[in-house]
Amino acid sequence: MVLRIKRLAGAVLLATCALAFSEPHENAGAASFDMLLIGAGARPLAMGGAYTAVPGDIYSLYWNPAGIASIKKTTFMADYMRYALDMEKGMPAFVIDGSKLGNAGTAGGYVNYFNAGSFEAVDENGNRLEDEDFTAAYIEGGVSFARQLPQMQGWxxxxxxxxxxxxxxxxxxxxxxxxxxxxxxxxxPVSALKLGATVKNLGTVFSSDTGSRMPMVFSAGLYFASKEWRNARFALDINKPLTSYYTIRLGGEYSLSRNFSVRAGRRFLENEVRHWIASLQGEEAGYVRENFNTWSFGVGIKPSARMLFDAAVLGNTFQSLPFFQFSVIFIAR
Incomplete structure (x- = not known):
């Protein structure tokens, strides 16, 4: 009984942390590994998680593996987020450029972890069990491969x-x-627009719980970076987890100089979008604004030609204070 209570407490805690970056749904908790839904990288999260169509940097290992295909130099990354209490998350990663693989493509790998810390154990009556304290954690290791395909009608x-x-x-x-x-x-052809699409978390769960499944996610996105607006970049994603609602994610980035950029983003819950549409049609209905529709902000600093530092401030539903995320990228010669 004590072990079952431990499992339940840990599972609830991990699912609650994941919900800080997703939305409540009637099927919430139906999938295992909800932590896979928490994004990685300070730049993408500062842009609201609108990153499916953003090409050419190491953060694509999480958001869209096709994005690493255009990386020209071997790159390393360390990513860290501090949660409430003693919980923390991080993701070290690397990408090897195609020239080192015989131009067959670009490869990379990462380790994504979440440490929920330690918990005091109690029995079914709430009595403290000092010798039964336990921990909860999650870890994911991945390898990626991407390549440019032959052009199709100029695309x-x-x-x-x-x-x-x-x-x-x-x-x-x-x-x-x-x-x-x-x-x-x-x-x-001849466009500043990029389009992206992903299917993530296809797979299987090895568990005694026969109802467990992976938290599959479908995403489609746009990314706009025009030569006329050289310093500005915009992104839009539509995201649909199998066990949660649609979200629309908007993000933007503006370079104040070659070495400093500011970013902002916002996630909109499906219900808020429906509310907007109803308002435009004159069918206003009672609507309570969800606090899952959150803002994010961030900066990017380039202290040298081979190093990038990104920071993000993230609104969330897990605590009143925002989360802070930091990433460091090192580009090899």
């Missing part, structure tokens, strides 16, 4: 895939799984 197309293994630890209980991400990036 530039890249495709990528990620294979990953996942494990979740709650006290003495462990759940493992295998998953895949698939993504594409397209650029129309």
């Amino acid at each position: 530039d197309i890249a495709a990528g895939a990620t294979f990953k293994g996942i494990a979740e630890y709650i006290a003495d209980y462990r759940t493992t799984g295998l998953g895949f991400d698939f993504g594409v990036l397209c650029s129309p």
